[in-house]
Amino acid sequence: MVATKxxxxxxxxxxxxxxxxxxxxxxxxxxxxxSIAVGGSEALGIxxxxxxxxxxxxxxxxxxxxLDKVIDVIKVSDISGENIISRELALIKVRTTSAxxxxxxxxxxxxxxxxxxxxxxxxxxxxxxxEAKVDSLYNLLRPFGVREISRTGVVAMTRGTADDGRGEx
Amino acid sequence: MKITGGQIxxxxxxxxxxEVIFGILGGQILPLYDxxxxxxxxxxxxxxxxxxxxxxxxxxxxxxxKVGVCLATSGPxxxxxxxxxxxxxxxxxxxxxxxxxxxxxxxxxxAFQEIDITGVTLPITKHxxxxxxxxxLAQTIKEAFYLARTGRPGPVLIDLPRDLQVExxxxxxxxxxxxxxxKPNINGHPAQLxxxxxxxxxxxxxxxxxxxGVLISGACRELKELAETAQLPVVSTMLGISAFPxxxxxxxxxxxxxxxxxxxxxxxxxxxxxxVGMRFDDRATSRVNAFAPKAHVIHIDIDPAExxxxxxxxxxxxxxxxxxxxxxxxLMIPLxxxxxxxxLSEWQREHPSLAIREAGEVLPQYVIRQIWEATGGEATxxxxxxxxxxxxxxxxxxxxxxxxxxxxxxxxxxxxxPAALGAKVGRxxxxxxxxxxxxxxxMTIQELSTVARDSxxxxxxIMNNGVLGMVHQWQSLFYGQRYMATTLSCPDFVKLAEAYxxxxxxxxxxxxxxxxxxxxxxxxxxxxLNFVISPDENVYPMVPPGAALHEVIEAPKKEVPAWSRRNTx
Ligand SMILES: Cc1ncc(C[n+]2csc(CCOP(=O)(O)OP(=O)(O)O)c2C)c(N)n1
Numbered sequence: 170m171v172a173t174k175x176x177x178x179x180x181x182x183x184x185x186x187x188x189x190x191x192x193x194x195x196x197x198x199x200x201x202x203x204s205i206a207v208g209g210s211e212a213l214g215i216x217x218x219x220x221x222x223x224x225x226x227x228x229x230x231x232x233x234x235x236l237d238k239v240i241d242v243i244k245v246s247d248i249s250g251e252n253i254i255s256r257e258l259a260l261i262k263v264r265t266t267s268a269x270x271x272x273x274x275x276x277x278x279x280x281x282x283x284x285x286x287x288x289x290x291x292x293x294x295x296x297x298x299x300e301a302k303v304d305s306l307y308n309l310l311r312p313f314g315v316r317e318i319s320r321t322g323v324v325a326m327t328r329g330t331a332d333d334g335r336g337e338x
Numbered sequence: 339m340k341i342t343g344g345q346i347x348x349x350x351x352x353x354x355x356x357e358v359i360f361g362i363l364g365g366q367i368l369p370l371y372d373x374x375x376x377x378x379x380x381x382x383x384x385x386x387x388x389x390x391x392x393x394x395x396x397x398x399x400x401x402x403x404k405v406g407v408c409l410a411t412s413g414p415x416x417x418x419x420x421x422x423x424x425x426x427x428x429x430x431x432x433x434x435x436x437x438x439x440x441x442x443x444x445x446x447x448x449a450f451q452e453i454d455i456t457g458v459t460l461p462i463t464k465h466x467x468x469x470x471x472x473x474x475l476a477q478t479i480k481e482a483f484y485l486a487r488t489g490r491p492g493p494v495l496i497d498l499p500r501d502l503q504v505e506x507x508x509x510x511x512x513x514x515x516x517x518x519x520x521k522p523n524i525n526g527h528p529a530q531l532x533x534x535x536x537x538x539x540x541x542x543x544x545x546x547x548x549x550x551g552v553l554i555s556g557a558c559r560e561l562k563e564l565a566e567t568a569q570l571p572v573v574s575t576m577l578g579i580s581a582f583p584x585x586x587x588x589x590x591x592x593x594x595x596x597x598x599x600x601x602x603x604x605x606x607x608x609x610x611x612x613x614v615g616m617r618f619d620d621r622a623t624s625r626v627n628a629f630a631p632k633a634h635v636i637h638i639d640i641d642p643a644e645x646x647x648x649x650x651x652x653x654x655x656x657x658x659x660x661x662x663x664x665x666x667x668x669l670m671i672p673l674x675x676x677x678x679x680x681x682l683s684e685w686q687r688e689h690p691s692l693a694i695r696e697a698g699e700v701l702p703q704y705v706i707r708q709i710w711e712a713t714g715g716e717a718t719x720x721x722x723x724x725x726x727x728x729x730x731x732x733x734x735x736x737x738x739x740x741x742x743x744x745x746x747x748x749x750x751x752x753x754x755x756p757a758a759l760g761a762k763v764g765r766x767x768x769x770x771x772x773x774x775x776x777x778x779x780x781m782t783i784q785e786l787s788t789v790a791r792d793s794x795x796x797x798x799x800i801m802n803n804g805v806l807g808m809v810h811q812w813q814s815l816f817y818g819q820r821y822m823a824t825t826l827s828c829p830d831f832v833k834l835a836e837a838y839x840x841x842x843x844x845x846x847x848x849x850x851x852x853x854x855x856x857x858x859x860x861x862x863x864x865x866x867l868n869f870v871i872s873p874d875e876n877v878y879p880m881v882p883p884g885a886a887l888h889e890v891i892e893a894p895k896k897e898v899p900a901w902s903r904r905n906t907x
Pocket of ligand 1: 722723724725726727749750751752774775776777778779801803805806807808809
């Protein structure tokens with residue numbers, strides 16, 4: 170069975186230690202987290218995690234069920250097969266010289282990314298998009314010398330009126 | 339009226355119906371203990387070790403179906419509970435463990451006896467809490483008990499900072515809990531039930547496979563009805579022992595590493611497995627990709643995560659065993675499986691896994707069988723972990739639900755004495771036999787002081803083979819008889835018992851076995867029997883590690899002359 174990337178949305182009660190409970194579960198069951206992003210949600214006291222895991226479908230189904238058992242977890246949905254919007258934000262600091270600056274600005278422009286800081290020998294670029302877009306911008310900037318990159322990890326939701334509250338049997 | 343944190347704990351325990359607490363005190367739980375002086379209705383049993391307190395709470399819980407409660411101080415008291423908590427987690431035993439914690443201002447400062455016990459027990463509890471706001475205390479206890487006993491039961495730990503125990507607030511015990519993320523599914527999905535009924539009706543070689551979930555949910559009657567209506571032969575898991583009467587004509591033993599050969603053969607040849615409240619543990623399935631190769635699988639369990647975890651399932655039914663079986667029974671029509679049952683009986687004759695050979699020496703199998711005969715099966719048997727555990731599981735025929743209590747998932751040596759003690763506290767009018775290994779027994783032997791002090795009338799049968807028998811057996815069969823670190827040095831158990839003021843006897847020949855058992859039963863209060871047995875008596879049948887379930891090693895031929903029929907006394 171082939172491993173593929175799955176996007177799992179987890180809504181959790183915002184109680185102390187909840188991130189630890191979720192992370193501990195992944196470690197203990199031997200599941201690998203590719204990325205995890207945590208933040209507030211539309212409901213008070215509920216945080217939303219977007220977790221990207223790489224695994225076979227039965228394995229990811231196990232992840233989903235095990236997550237559902239964590240008492241502070243309110244809802245788990247694997248939205249991978251859905252029509253989803255997924256976005257990641259990255260800050261990339263690139264070395265510049267007077268010779269390369271123009272070209273960098275041009276690349277940043279085509280990606281609809283932004284330059285958010287400029288110094289004599291570097292610029293900081295802010296880019297938002299799906300993982301692939303962030304990856305390709307990063308790859309294009311690499312030859313100039315990337316000093317630092319900081320990525321948020323992917324956040325995701327389904328398109329249209331559906332909410333992510335299904336996923337339960 | 340405002341009351342203290344300690345009083346809130348006691349009042350809440352009373353609301354939850356707690357009658358007994360097993361524990362050991364210490365600095366950070368002292369205020370709560372001080373409050374206990376005002377609550378004589380809460381019987382406290384002082385244990386010799388916190389591990390014992392946790393196992394006693396487990397034994398009590400499994401004997402009564404109620405939530406077992408144990409209490410310990412912070413730091414070493416809390417960490418000593420860990421093995422018992424893990425044991426309860428693995429065997430889905432309802433337990434609430436309450437630990438003292440350093441005062442809130444000291445938390446995170448590595449204060450004296452400060453341990454992050456909620457961190458430590460995170461992966462071995464169903465849920466845990468550290469209470470930092472007195473106004474959340476009552477609600478937390480309410481939730482803890484609710485979580486411990488509902489759904490798939492398990493241990494819940496509450497860590498109580500010392501200063502919180504003396505702080506005061508109004509006491510309002512909530513009437514219900516609100517846990518948005520926790521809603522165990524009780525009733526099976528109707529469409530799935532129909533599919534299951536259809537598969538059962540079509541099956542030629544069905545096996546009904548109950549686990550401990552049936553006991554936990556109190557579904558034994560419903561299970562029996564299903565088996566009898568559909569004429570389904572029953573093979574249980576080891577922890578499922580006693581979920582179905584062992585002397586029933588439809589019972590064909592338990593499966594797994596030391597299960598009956600015919601039970602294993604039955605499962606391997608079955609065309610349908612109806613698994614109820616069990617989790618396809620590797621000791622039960624043996625090599626999992628060779629497990630029941632011809633069978634469709636119906637899996638009924640309250641924990642959705644168990645379904646499809648180890649074995650591919652055709653009809654998953656998430657729900658409480660009792661509710662699901664009751665609903666399934668409504669869909670069942672009477673069936674016949676005469677040919678299949680005849681086949682199973684033939685295998686049972688061909689593979690007399692429970693035959694006890696004639697021997698002059700004291701055989702552990704014989705001792706267990708004699709306990710069964712002497713008690714007429716009217717006893718609760720609590721075991722340690724090792725060969726004696728397997729003999730106790732094999733050679734006593736458990737008819738009464740919950741009459742077999744053993745550490746299954748964690749396999750914790752030292753379980754027997756404190757768990758038996760807890761079971762006896764829960765079932766004061768019943769005979770409780772503690773079947774102990776000489777190694778296992780010594781791991782929690784300090785609880786003899788608890789047994790003696792409170793005159794807890796358990797009958798202990800030590801299977802004294804002078805070795806860590808089960809490991810010795812592996813060294814014998816799989817490690818070229820290179821015996822490393824399996825020889826024990828045992829004290830004179832009779833003298834030791836006497837030192838505690840507990841009557842005891844040595845049994846060294848077969849003729850003394852039955853009279854000794856009867857004497858122990860006739861003597862009020864605790865009694866210890868030290869059965870001296872051979873270090874080389876192996877447990878058979880055995881499925882070697884890595885083998886398929888039907889690849890059973892049976893007792894060497896010389897050991898099987900006198901086949902005594904399984905169900906005849
Ligand atoms: C706490 C713990 N430590 C180690 C083991 C590994 N182990 C399993 S059975 C066994 C030997 C048990 O010996 P004994 O209690 O004398 O019982 P016997 O097998 O001889 O009946 C050991 C060491 C275990 N299950 N639990």
